[in-house]
Amino acid sequence: MRKIHLGYDLSWTHLEGRWRMPGSWSHATFPDMRIYREIAQIAERGLLDFLFFGDGNGIPSTYQGKRDGAVKWGLGWPRLDMSPYIAAMSQLTQHIGFGLTYSSTFMHPFYTARLLNSLDHVTGGRLAFNVIASSRRADAANYGFDELMEHARRYERMEEFMDVCFKLWASVEPDAMIWDRTTGQVADPHKVHAINHKGEFFSVAGPLASPPSPQGRPVIVQAGVSPRGVEAAAKFTDMIFASSPGLEKQVAHRKRIDDALVLQGRDPAGIGIIWDVVLIVGETEAEAKHRHKLLANALPPEALPVYLSHHSGFDMSKLPAQFTVNEINAEIVKSNASPVGFLNMAQMFDPDQQISRAEFFDAMADHATGADHAVVGDATQIADYLEETFVATGERGGFMIAHPTGVPRDLLNVIDFLVPELQRRGRYRTAYRGKTLRENLSDDE
Ligand SMILES: Cc1cc2nc3c(=O)[nH]c(=O)nc-3n(C[C@H](O)[C@H](O)[C@H](O)COP(=O)(O)O)c2cc1C
Numbered sequence: 001m002r003k004i005h006l007g008y009d010l011s012w013t014h015l016e017g018r019w020r021m022p023g024s025w026s027h028a029t030f031p032d033m034r035i036y037r038e039i040a041q042i043a044e045r046g047l048l049d050f051l052f053f054g055d056g057n058g059i060p061s062t063y064q065g066k067r068d069g070a071v072k073w074g075l076g077w078p079r080l081d082m083s084p085y086i087a088a089m090s091q092l093t094q095h096i097g098f099g100l101t102y103s104s105t106f107m108h109p110f111y112t113a114r115l116l117n118s119l120d121h122v123t124g125g126r127l128a129f130n131v132i133a134s135s136r137r138a139d140a141a142n143y144g145f146d147e148l149m150e151h152a153r154r155y156e157r158m159e160e161f162m163d164v165c166f167k168l169w170a171s172v173e174p175d176a177m178i179w180d181r182t183t184g185q186v187a188d189p190h191k192v193h194a195i196n197h198k199g200e201f202f203s204v205a206g207p208l209a210s211p212p213s214p215q216g217r218p219v220i221v222q223a224g225v226s227p228r229g230v231e232a233a234a235k236f237t238d239m240i241f242a243s244s245p246g247l248e249k250q251v252a253h254r255k256r257i258d259d260a261l262v263l264q265g266r267d268p269a270g271i272g273i274i275w276d277v278v279l280i281v282g283e284t285e286a287e288a289k290h291r292h293k294l295l296a297n298a299l300p301p302e303a304l305p306v307y308l309s310h311h312s313g314f315d316m317s318k319l320p321a322q323f324t325v326n327e328i329n330a331e332i333v334k335s336n337a338s339p340v341g342f343l344n345m346a347q348m349f350d351p352d353q354q355i356s357r358a359e360f361f362d363a364m365a366d367h368a369t370g371a372d373h374a375v376v377g378d379a380t381q382i383a384d385y386l387e388e389t390f391v392a393t394g395e396r397g398g399f400m401i402a403h404p405t406g407v408p409r410d411l412l413n414v415i416d417f418l419v420p421e422l423q424r425r426g427r428y429r430t431a432y433r434g435k436t437l438r439e440n441l442s443d444d445e
Contacts, residue, residue, distance in 0.1 A: 001426045003444050004390050005398030007099065007274055008043055008414070010036075011054035013407045015074050016307065016369070017298030023291070023409025031080050033088060040089035042408060043096050046415025047429055049440055050097035050128060051089070052400055053082040057103075058138025060310035064317045067138075069306030073299075076310055083119060090123035097437030099128040099221060104161035105154050106134060106143040110204050112161075113168040116218050117210045125214025125436035130221045130241065133158050133229070135313065135338045148336040155224070155232045160199045162220070162236045167195040169217035171207030187211075215436050221274070225253075225340050234260035237271065239397065239441065244277040244373065245344060247392055254393045272397025272441070275389065278370035279401045281382050281413040288376045295405040296371035304361060307368045312345055313337025319360065325351040348372075370403040379421035387427060 012018060014030035028034050043051055059077045060070040070077050086098040100119070102112050120127045133154035134140065140148050149157070176191035195206030222233040223241035233240055234257065242253055258268040280295065282288030299307060305316035313332050325346045333339045348363050349355055366372035375385050386399060404410035422428035433443040 002390075002395040003398075003429055004386055004422060004427045005049045005272065005274065005441055006414075006419075006428075007050045007052050007398070007400035008048055008411060009052045009054065009276065009400050009402040010039065010407070011052065012403050014078075015076065017074075017300070017303070018404070018406060019074070021294055021298060021406035023406035025408070030078065031085075033085070036085050036089055037092055038408060039411065040093050040096060042411055042415065044093045046411075046419050047432060048096060048415070048419075049398070050099050050126075050437060052099035052128075052130070053086070053101060054130065055079065055082075055101035055103070055132070056134070056136055056139055057081075058136060058140070058142050060136070060306070061138045062136075062313060062315050063306040063309035064315065069303065070310065073303035073306060075303060075307050083115065086119060086127070087122045090126060094124075095126070095432040095440065097126040097128060097219070097440065098123060099130055101130040101132055103132050103134040103139065104158040105132075105149060106139065107161075109161045109164035109202055110168065110206075110208075113165040114208060114210060116165075117169065117208060117213045120213030120215050120218055121211075125438070127215065128219040128221050128239070128437060130223070131158060131162060132223070133232075135336075135341070136310070137313070137335075137337075138310075150336055151226065151339060152228050155228045157201050158222075158232055159235060160201050163199070164195070164197050164202050164204050166217065166236070167197060168204070168206050168208040169212075171195050172210070172212050174212050174216065177211050215438050219438050219441065223276075225344075226338070230256055230260050233257070234264045234266065238438070240271060240273045241400065242273050242275055243344070244275045244389075245347065247389060250275065250389065250393055258394075268394075269396070273393060274397050274400050275393070276400045276402045278374040278403045279382055279399070279414070279418075280374050280376045280405065280410065281418045282376075282378055283413070283417055285376075285378045285381065288378060291405045291410070292371060292374055292376045295369050295374065295403075296366055298369045298405070299365075301365070304365060304368055308345070308364055311368075312342040314342065319357050322354050322356055323360075324354055325349050379417040382418055383421045383425060383427070386422070387425065390427075 025035055056076055059067045060075055061067045063069050116129055137148055171193050173191035176187050178185045178187055192207050197204045220238045221241055222237045224230050224233045240257055261268040280288045280292050309316045314328055329342045332342050423430055432440055434440040
């Protein structure tokens with residue numbers, strides 16, 4: 001039976017009101033390493049596939065053109081580069097994988113390929129790389145851009161960025177290292193190759209100055225939704241991240257991805273989608289509903305427009321008294337943020353319907369915390385939902401549990417209640433079979 005894979009998204013647990021919810025740590029706050037130490041060990045006890053860290057490295061400042069709201073309410077800030085944390089967590093665990101995010105819009109592929117090679121060594125082959133094309137102005141401003149790079153161009157750069165990374169990861173052949181103590185020979189020069197890449201965005205001689213890592217290269221993940229984003233994903237990803245807007249749309253997205261993969265001459269059977277989903281599991285349905293209510297109130301009202309501005313790319317202090325979703329989206333597209341992000345966010349409205357500011361904020365309050373699209377229930381109800389979605393979308397991949405109310409409580413509920421229920425149904429591993437993350441992600445029978 002095809003197994004469901006599970007990741008856990010830690011990107012927001014310390015932000016956006018979650019950090020003070022009942023069930024979160026009371027003895028420590030971000031970025032205390034004790035929190036991450038405990039998370040890694042709990043997650044591995046539950047046989048999860050990976051822990052995930054998203055990224056954005058500017059302080060959100062879309063709302064009123066100021067950082068104050070984001071800083072005051074902890075919206076998308078603070079964030080650290082989580083690579084040293086992953087290195088530390090990997091030393092306390094043996095099997096769980098780690099997903100790390102870097103932006104191909106700003107980073108250099110030589111530095112990134114080298115860093116990820118080192119992390120793959122440190123973790124013993126348990127690394128995944130979520131490559132993103134950044135759509136946020138606050139991030140761009142830290143890398144010398146006054147304006148965001150045009151959307152399609154960001155994906156051109158991503159494709160060349162990945163091309164360079166792949167060449168660098170292959171530049172030292174798997175059996176190049178010799179380490180012969182008798183002769184003193186370290187490596188075979190015939191198996192270490194320059195890449196001499198000269199492209200539109202990058203010029204990189206190579207080779208990488210590092211021995212090949214356990215996985216050769218990290219598991220590559222990408223989350224494009226727009227046609228250009230999906231095209232890029234189809235060219236190089238091992239696995240796809242996608243949001244969970246409802247079964248019908250997810251079935252359609254799976255089909256879009258499959259078609260795009262076939263166009264690139266790749267076999268869709270080997271490329272899983274990991275659906276990002278807000279899951280609230282309780283020991284009982286009543287307990288889950290209680291935690292859902294807590295989640296809905298996680299964000300103070302004053303923080304709501306700040307949050308929405310950051311995630312849509314539109315300054316919500318400038319919303320007219322009456323507007324349509326399509327009118328606002330046209331402004332967002334002009335500013336080069338995601339062409340689909342706001343449409344997804346405001347999908348409860350007909351995009352041509354006139355709405356008032358009050359109606360909009362009212363509907364968005366539950367959206368901002370994830371409460372409006374949370375799947376809530378006891379282990380049986382949640383396992384039913386996961387199985388139905390998994391089967392309808394081709395039984396490849398699994399789910400990433402996102403935006404929980406409070407960690408560790410919600411993580412413990414997943415591994416103590418949901419995982420055993422999935423195991424009972426034959427849909428979840430009972431032991432890690434592989435050594436590397438790539439092996440564990442494909443350990444179906
Ligand atoms: C599971 C998941 C994780 C994501 N992680 C990040 C992230 O860490 N940083 C970021 O800037 N965008 C992140 N995104 C956004 C995507 O990279 C992408 O920009 C978005 O889905 C819009 O697609 P498009 O660029 O094709 O319009 C994530 C999306 C999903 C579904």
